[in-house]
Amino acid sequence: MTTLREGTATEAGTDPVRVDRARQLARGWVEAGYTTALQIVVARRGIVVLDDALGRLTPETDGPALRRDHLYPLTSITKPIVATLAMQLVEDGLLGLNRPVQEYIPEVRGEGKAQVMVHHLLTHTSGLRDEDVKTHAESNGALVRFAPAPGAFRLAWDEIVRLGFDVPLRQAPGTEMSYSNYRVRSPWRNHPPREPAAPGRAGSGTCVRPLGHA
Secondary structure (H helix, E strand, O other): OOOOEEOOHHHHOOOHHHHHHHHHHHHHHHHOOOOOEEEEEEEEOOEEEEEEEEEEOOOOOOOOEOOOOOOOOOOOOOHHHHHHHHHHHHHOOOOOOOOEHHHOOOOOOOOOHHHOEHHHHHOOOOOOOHHHHHHHHHHHHOOOOOOOOOOOOOHHHHHHHHHOOOOOOOOOOOOOOOOOHHHHHHHHOOOOOOOOOOOOOOOHHHHHHHHOOO
16 A cells, blocks of 8 residues: 655656645635635655645534544545546546536426536536435335336435436526435446446446555
8 A cells, every 4th residue: 555755746757836826716715705615635656746625614604623633524525536437437538528518318398408518527516405306306206116227336326316317406507506316426426437346336447446546
């Protein structure tokens, strides 16, 4: 297992200008109030080139400053993995960020759905809201039951994804950012990662294992 150590961007083979750009962007987001805190780490080839803690530990305006050694609960940590896998498909020419979702999932239908692009799903700006999807799926679930997709290991979510394909948009795509679990799961319904995997192990070869994790 690789032991991380602090070093320079040049040692790690990265662009110092881009590393500094990432640092400034993170600081700017906190200062502008987009988020109360950010902890950012950039490492390559075992060398940490950026390790910064920004903002406050708690939402209160007088909360303590966030330190690099603070511990706090993490949720939704698979979303960065999904985003990485999506960008690998983009890199392979198999997925287009500015292409309509309907090109990959024709079942997505309804007013305004033709304007929903892949990047809208990944940035939570598609116009869908989780509460609307849940209500719509529950109302349709009593009428329609689907067999699980090949390799599906969570039937409940597989059903919710499909039952939500025709849920009405709350807003026009690109006009509102509303955090959503549904949108991040949707692209994988008909567009699997590039290497075969056992249920629950998608992306292990192209995303997790190269980082030194089993």
